[in-house]
Amino acid sequence: MAHTSPLSSCRDDHDPDALTLEQARTRALAQVSPVRGRECLMLRLALGRVLAEPVIADAPVPAHDNAAMDGYALMGADLPRQGKAVLDSIGTAWAGRPFMDAIGQGQCVRIMTGAMIPPGCNTVIMQEHVEVQGQRVHVGTGHRSGENIRSAGEDIRAGQTVLAAGTLITPARLGLLASLGRVEVTVHRRLRVALFSTGDELIALGKPLPPGGIHDSNRHTLSGMLTRLGVDLIDMGVVRDEPRHLREAFEEAARCADVLITTGGVSVGEADFVRDLLGELGRISFWKVAIKPGRPMAFGHLGQTVFMGLPGNPVSAAVTFYQIVQPALRRMMGEIEVSLPPCFPVRCLSDLKKRPGRMEFQRGVLSQADDGEWVVRATSSQGSGILSSMSEANCFIVLELEQGPVAAGDLVKVQPFQGLI
Ligand code: AMP
Ligand code: MG
Numbered sequence: 001m002a003h004t005s006p007l008s009s010c011r012d013d014h015d016p017d018a019l020t021l022e023q024a025r026t027r028a029l030a031q032v033s034p035v036r037g038r039e040c041l042m043l044r045l046a047l048g049r050v051l052a053e054p055v056i057a058d059a060p061v062p063a064h065d066n067a068a069m070d071g072y073a074l075m076g077a078d079l080p081r082q083g084k085a086v087l088d089s090i091g092t093a094w095a096g097r098p099f100m101d102a103i104g105q106g107q108c109v110r111i112m113t114g115a116m117i118p119p120g121c122n123t124v125i126m127q128e129h130v131e132v133q134g135q136r137v138h139v140g141t142g143h144r145s146g147e148n149i150r151s152a153g154e155d156i157r158a159g160q161t162v163l164a165a166g167t168l169i170t171p172a173r174l175g176l177l178a179s180l181g182r183v184e185v186t187v188h189r190r191l192r193v194a195l196f197s198t199g200d201e202l203i204a205l206g207k208p209l210p211p212g213g214i215h216d217s218n219r220h221t222l223s224g225m226l227t228r229l230g231v232d233l234i235d236m237g238v239v240r241d242e243p244r245h246l247r248e249a250f251e252e253a254a255r256c257a258d259v260l261i262t263t264g265g266v267s268v269g270e271a272d273f274v275r276d277l278l279g280e281l282g283r284i285s286f287w288k289v290a291i292k293p294g295r296p297m298a299f300g301h302l303g304q305t306v307f308m309g310l311p312g313n314p315v316s317a318a319v320t321f322y323q324i325v326q327p328a329l330r331r332m333m334g335e336i337e338v339s340l341p342p343c344f345p346v347r348c349l350s351d352l353k354k355r356p357g358r359m360e361f362q363r364g365v366l367s368q369a370d371d372g373e374w375v376v377r378a379t380s381s382q383g384s385g386i387l388s389s390m391s392e393a394n395c396f397i398v399l400e401l402e403q404g405p406v407a408a409g410d411l412v413k414v415q416p417f418q419g420l421i
Contacts, residue, residue, distance in 0.1 A: 013357030018288040018295060020401060021323060021359050028299055028324055031285055032306055034166075034334040035258055037189035043177055046169045048230035049187035050334035055163045060153030061179050065117040067093070068148045072130055072137050073121035074108040076145025087137045093118055108137055117149060124148035156180065166336030188334035193226055194257035195219060196236035196249055198265040198274060199312060204238070217387055218263040218317045222310075225321055225420050226261075229329055241271040250281055254302040258332060261325065264312030267296045274298060274309045282307060290401060292358040293384035294320040299328075306332070313384040318421060319361045319396075326420065341418040343398050345411045350378040352397065352406035359401045363393035366414055376414050390421065 019027065038052040067073065073093065078085055087108040093099035095114035103109060103120045111117070111124055123145050131138040156162055162180065163173060169187070177185060196219070203213040216238055226233050234257055239249045246265075253260035265274035266287065275287050275298045282302035287309075289297050293316035298309035308325050310317045327338045346366065354360055364376040376397055379389040395414045399406065406412055 013290075013292065013355045015288060015290060015295070015357070018290040018358075019286050021289060021291050024286055024289040024297075024299070024324055025327060027285055028308075028328040029331050029338065031299075031301070032328050032332050035188055035191055035332055038186055039189050040184050040186050042184055043174060043182055046177075046185050046187055047171065047174055049169050049185075049190075051163055051165050051167045051169065051185060052188050052334060053186045054161050054165050055177060055180070055182065055185065057156045057158055057160050057162050057180055059180070060158045061156040062150060062152055062154070065152050066095075066150050067111045067113055067115050067117065067124045068150050069124055069126045070113050071111060071124045071127045071148065072108045072139070073111040073118055073124050074139070075103070075105070075121060076123045078106060078108075078139075079123070079143050079145060080139065080141055082141060085139045087139060089132075089135045089137050091118075108139075122146055122149065164336070166334055168330075168335050190230070190232040191259065191329060191333050192234060192257045193231040193259045193261060193329070194234040194236055194253040195222055195226065195261045196253075197238050197263050197312075198241055198246065199238070200241045200271070202238045202264075217314050218310075218312065221314065221318055221387075221390075221421075222261065222263065222321060225318075225326070226329075228420050229326070229333070231259075231329065231333070241265060241273065243273050243277065246273055246277055247281065250277060250302055254282075254305045257305055259306045259308065259329065260302060261308050261310065261321075263310045263317045266298045266309040266311055278302070278307055278309065289320070289324065290358045291319065291323065292360045294323075294361075295358065297324065299324070311384075314387040315363070315384045315390055318390050322396075322417075322421065323361070341416050343413040343415045346374045346376050346414055348377070348397065348406055348410055348412040349375050349408055350406075351408050352378055352399065352412070353382075354399050354403055354405050356402045356404060360397075360399040361415075362397040362399065363389040364395045364397040364414055365393055366395045366416065376412065393417070 089110055090107050091099045092110040093115040094112050098116040099109050099118045109118045125139055197216050201214050202216040203209055239245050265272045278284050278300050282300050284300040287298040296311050297320045300307045310320050330338045362382050363379040366376045369375050379392045395416045398413045398415050
């Protein structure tokens with residue numbers, strides 16, 4: 001198989017057929033669209049789903065002016081210019097139990113944090129700033145009319161678009177929607193993702209390994225990440241390296257899933273049938289990306305079903321999932337602003353091997369040094385089959401396409417895993 005280009009040399013990793021990561025991601029995102037179906041869910045069930053309609057506030061939050069502190073509510077006009085004012089405390093306003101009587105000049109109301117401001121009052125003085133003798137409250141100078149009030153609508157104005165369509169519902173956004181009193185929200189339906197592994201060497205868990213056999217770790221790593229993304233997972237198990245079986249599995253997935261993800265069989269070995277079958281049964285958009293680990297990665301369509309064929313090496317499968325599959329799935333789940341965790345520079349404590357020609361995602365452990373600086377060290381082994389490097393790491397060390405080796409002490413970019421891996 002003449003898949004090595006005459007242009008590549010053993011001193012670098014260039015492959016003229018490979019897309020850059022940016023090109024691959026852009027192409028993948030351009031070729032997928034949000035699933036059509038939508039459903040109305042009780043708020044609590046909507047965590048991790050994506051809004052299919054904007055949410056518009058029909059009332060302000062907070063609904064009433066209320067106290068930001070425990071203290072005394074009064075009229076700003078009663079604040080002394082000099083010396084002290086002595087005011088009569090005529091009642092108490094509690095959170096949820098307002099004081100509704102009108103107050104007159106020279107009067108104040110004991111008030112708790114969150115309590116509605118009594119009619120006529122416009123200022124709250126912290127309890128630590130007054131002296132109290134019985135019902136008499138002494139207030140000094142240095143206060144401002146209007147202080148310690150949370151105004152109605154200061155969080156959300158009535159009529160405001162609070163969350164746009166295409167927004168992922170996070171725990172904070174669940175709270176925000178609850179603060180509006182929203183009972184239900186309309187979200188995109190769950191994405192149906194079929195997953196299978198290929199390889200004659202893959203042995204089911206619980207069975208002893210025959211010579212040459214390995215356990216199917218990828219399906220577990222990938223189903224873990226898919227579960228965290230919140231898809232509806234169709235686990236199709238292991239499919240043998242046999243075109244007839246693979247064809248049947250492709251056809252079944254194309255009938256029932258929005259997306260098919262496979263692992264293994266996309267490189268150019270004798271038993272790697274996945275890419276060829278995709279070419280025969282569907283259309284290939286790209287199958288090589290200039291990243292390490294993870295160069296062979298097939299992306300295309302089987303009818304309406306989006307196909308993503310990941311490499312078999314366990315670290316390659318995790319990297320391609322994180323960098324390419326994840327944004328594409330999130331776009332299909334309805335998210336409009338799909339962004340990955342940010343990269344930022346930190347000092348690297350390890351020497352790193354790197355050849356120009358491929359962007360690398362080495363596995364790193366980000367930690368804080370004794371002097372407080374954030375630093376990263378590479379995990380002990382960087383081979384694409386060393387799954388313990390993924391388990392030990394908490395970030396990728398991202399090395400750019402044309403970058404060469406890194407010496408200990410250099411700055412490198414890191415990208416935290418942020419919960420998915
Ligand atoms: P392949 O991409 O099929 O050529 O496989 C590349 C390497 O990854 C081989 O060493 C396979 O044994 C290994 N591999 C393939 N699939 C899996 C899997 N599901 N879990 C763990 N390792 C795998
Ligand atoms: Mg294989």
